[in-house]
Amino acid sequence: MQETLDPNQCHYFIQARTLKPYCMYWGEVMAGHMGRGVIKEEVWRKGPWTAEEDRLLLEHVRLHGEGRWNSVARLAGLKRNGKSCRLRWVNYLRPDLKRGQITPQEESIILELHGRWGNRWSTIARSLPGRTDNEIKNYWRTHFKKKAKSPSDSAEKARNRLLRKQQFQQQQQQQQQLQHQQAQHHQQQQMHFNFDMKSIMALLEDNSHRTPYISQSRQEMVNMHQNTTEEQGYLYSMLNGNSSASSAPETSGEEILWDGLWNIDDVHGNFSTVANAASKAGLYNLVAPFC
DNA sequence: AATCTTATCAACCGCAAATGG
DNA sequence: CCCATTTGCGGTTGATAAGAT
Numbered sequence: 001m002q003e004t005l006d007p008n009q010c011h012y013f014i015q016a017r018t019l020k021p022y023c024m025y026w027g028e029v030m031a032g033h034m035g036r037g038v039i040k041e042e043v044w045r046k047g048p049w050t051a052e053e054d055r056l057l058l059e060h061v062r063l064h065g066e067g068r069w070n071s072v073a074r075l076a077g078l079k080r081n082g083k084s085c086r087l088r089w090v091n092y093l094r095p096d097l098k099r100g101q102i103t104p105q106e107e108s109i110i111l112e113l114h115g116r117w118g119n120r121w122s123t124i125a126r127s128l129p130g131r132t133d134n135e136i137k138n139y140w141r142t143h144f145k146k147k148a149k150s151p152s153d154s155a156e157k158a159r160n161r162l163l164r165k166q167q168f169q170q171q172q173q174q175q176q177q178l179q180h181q182q183a184q185h186h187q188q189q190q191m192h193f194n195f196d197m198k199s200i201m202a203l204l205e206d207n208s209h210r211t212p213y214i215s216q217s218r219q220e221m222v223n224m225h226q227n228t229t230e231e232q233g234y235l236y237s238m239l240n241g242n243s244s245a246s247s248a249p250e251t252s253g254e255e256i257l258w259d260g261l262w263n264i265d266d267v268h269g270n271f272s273t274v275a276n277a278a279s280k281a282g283l284y285n286l287v288a289p290f291c
Numbered sequence: 292a293a294t295c296t297t298a299t300c301a302a303c304c305g306c307a308a309a310t311g312g
Numbered sequence: 313c314c315c316a317t318t319t320g321c322g323g324t325t326g327a328t329a330a331g332a333t
Contacts, residue, residue: 047302083319122320
């Protein structure tokens with residue numbers, strides 16, 4: 001959700017959640033006479049973060065690292081409490097966050113791990129690099145909780161949905177593979193006129209080791225590093241008020257990579273869907289608790 | 292076009308565990 | 313060991329966008 005209110009125009013000193021607008025401008029350190037002594041009561045700013053606050057927090061973490069959130073307010077000049085700063089960093093500012101929609105692969109991991117661990121969102125999030133517990137929690141609630149009458153129904157329906165989706169993808173891939181094989185065959189016939197037999201055999205042997213999808217994924221792997229760097233740059237440019245930031249990449253290189261890897265698995269078909277998805281997202285994290 | 296409903300997601304709260312003096 | 317403070321987690325809320333009527 002982007003900033004839609006100008007916080008500098010909202011000067012309501014009202015307790016959170018009691019009055020609109022939601023936006024409040026707190027932050028003054030209010031000194032009041034309470035009881036016999038003078039109690040210095042800190043009143044923290046609440047509501048949506050501004051770009052300037054983000055910039056301050058980002059700069060603070062860059063200089064001092066994560067942690068010691070309660071001192072951030074003092075050191076960075078923020079009028080936010082430690083919890084708020086930590087939350088903003090973890091859920092939004094962290095540069096390693098993966099933006100964009102949850103992929104089908106990630107969805108399958110969420111389903112599997114939720115079935116295993118229940119609402120242990122932070123645990124589930126550890127198996128999904130770049131995703132936050134808050135994000136996963138929200139995703140689960142909107143996609144699965146309401147859709148079924150009972151949790152078991154929900155998981156079952158989601159699984160069926162995934163299966164159908166995967167079957168469809170597999171069918172498409174088989175079709176593509178067939179087309180590619182035909183094209184390859186045609187190409188080989190053409191090459192027969194240009195190369196000697198030895199060259200052709202070498203080429204065929206090479207091709208037999210990798211499917212067309214693997215070749216595609218390799219190229220995407222090369223692109224991935226570039227895209228990841230671009231995304232990180234995007235965040236910083238956004239915080240610096242760069243207007244071109246609104247054209248953030250909708251599909252990250254990493255997502256493409258995952259899709260590529262997914263195809264590889266489907267082509268080879270060696271493991272179960274969920275096991276594959278889990279391995280992609282960090283098998284170590286997934287199995288470690290059971291070792 | 293206006294109104295209502297639903298979906299999405301950022302951010303808050305309270306609680307419990309971890310940490311430090 | 314005790315107590316105060318900090319950190320992290322899960323549940324919940326509410327603003328806004330998008331879709332339906």
